[in-house]
Amino acid sequence: MEDEPELEGPADAPELAAPAAPESDPEEPVGRRPRGIARWIEQRAHRAVSQAYQTHAADLEERAHRAIHSLYEKSADDIEERAVRAMRRAIEAEAHRIEQAIEHGIAIKKREVRLSLIVLVVSSLVYLVLHWLTSRPIAP
Amino acid sequence: MIGPYVYIRTVTLSLGVLWSSFTIVRVLRSANEWQTKLVELGLGERWWRRRFAVACLRATVLDPLNLLLLWVLIALWTLPLPH
Numbered sequence: 001m002e003d004e005p006e007l008e009g010p011a012d013a014p015e016l017a018a019p020a021a022p023e024s025d026p027e028e029p030v031g032r033r034p035r036g037i038a039r040w041i042e043q044r045a046h047r048a049v050s051q052a053y054q055t056h057a058a059d060l061e062e063r064a065h066r067a068i069h070s071l072y073e074k075s076a077d078d079i080e081e082r083a084v085r086a087m088r089r090a091i092e093a094e095a096h097r098i099e100q101a102i103e104h105g106i107a108i109k110k111r112e113v114r115l116s117l118i119v120l121v122v123s124s125l126v127y128l129v130l131h132w133l134t135s136r137p138i139a140p
Numbered sequence: 141m142i143g144p145y146v147y148i149r150t151v152t153l154s155l156g157v158l159w160s161s162f163t164i165v166r167v168l169r170s171a172n173e174w175q176t177k178l179v180e181l182g183l184g185e186r187w188w189r190r191r192f193a194v195a196c197l198r199a200t201v202l203d204p205l206n207l208l209l210l211w212v213l214i215a216l217w218t219l220p221l222p223h
Contacts, residue, residue: 091181102195106195109195109196109199110198110199110206112163113199114203114206116160117206117209120152120156120213121209121216123152124152124216127145127148128145128216128219130148134145
């Protein structure tokens with residue numbers, strides 16, 4: 001443990017002696033940094049892709065816009081037809097509900113009228129009986 | 141001097157007219173509320189008036205039992221009273 005050799009000189013630490021790139025990540029391992037021709041190729045590729053993107057960006061955007069617009073045009077009619085069908089179903093359901101409510105109201109009114117008429121008929125019969133009892137001739 | 145039977149029948153008829161008037165007012169008020177709701181759905185006033193008239197007829201004279209009771213009541217009320 002005490003006889004651990006010390007590393008000194010450029011031969012012992014070659015990566016530390018290499019010049020650091022100006023935009024290099026300090027946490028990136030030094031052995032993975034592209035250097036030399038690889039770095040030059042990477043920069044050229046980056047520039048080529050960037051130029052290609054700048055050249056075709058507007059065209060790509062226009063194509064995407066046309067594609068989305070075409071898709072919308074295709075689906076708009078279908079969406080409209082579905083909306084009309086849904087609205088028609090909702091109106092039919094509402095009309096059915098109103099019809100049921102009207103029928104229910106008519107049934108209730110029938111029962112109320114019937115009850116009132118029964119009360120009037122029974123009371124009239126009772127009054128007739130009372131009249132007959134009060135106006136019958138008294139037996140001698 | 142008014143007889144007891146005539147008095148009772150008059151009171152009954154008056155009460156019947158009063159209750160029927162209250163019922164008619166309540167039904168008309170409910171019909172107006174329904175008409176307000178149905179106008180928003182595109183159903184016209186003429187359609188609603190016709191349906192309302194049909195409903196009134198169905199609840200009274202177009203119902204067989206109610207029509208029979210009406211005839212019995214009219215017959216009882218028009219019965220000549222023996223003196």
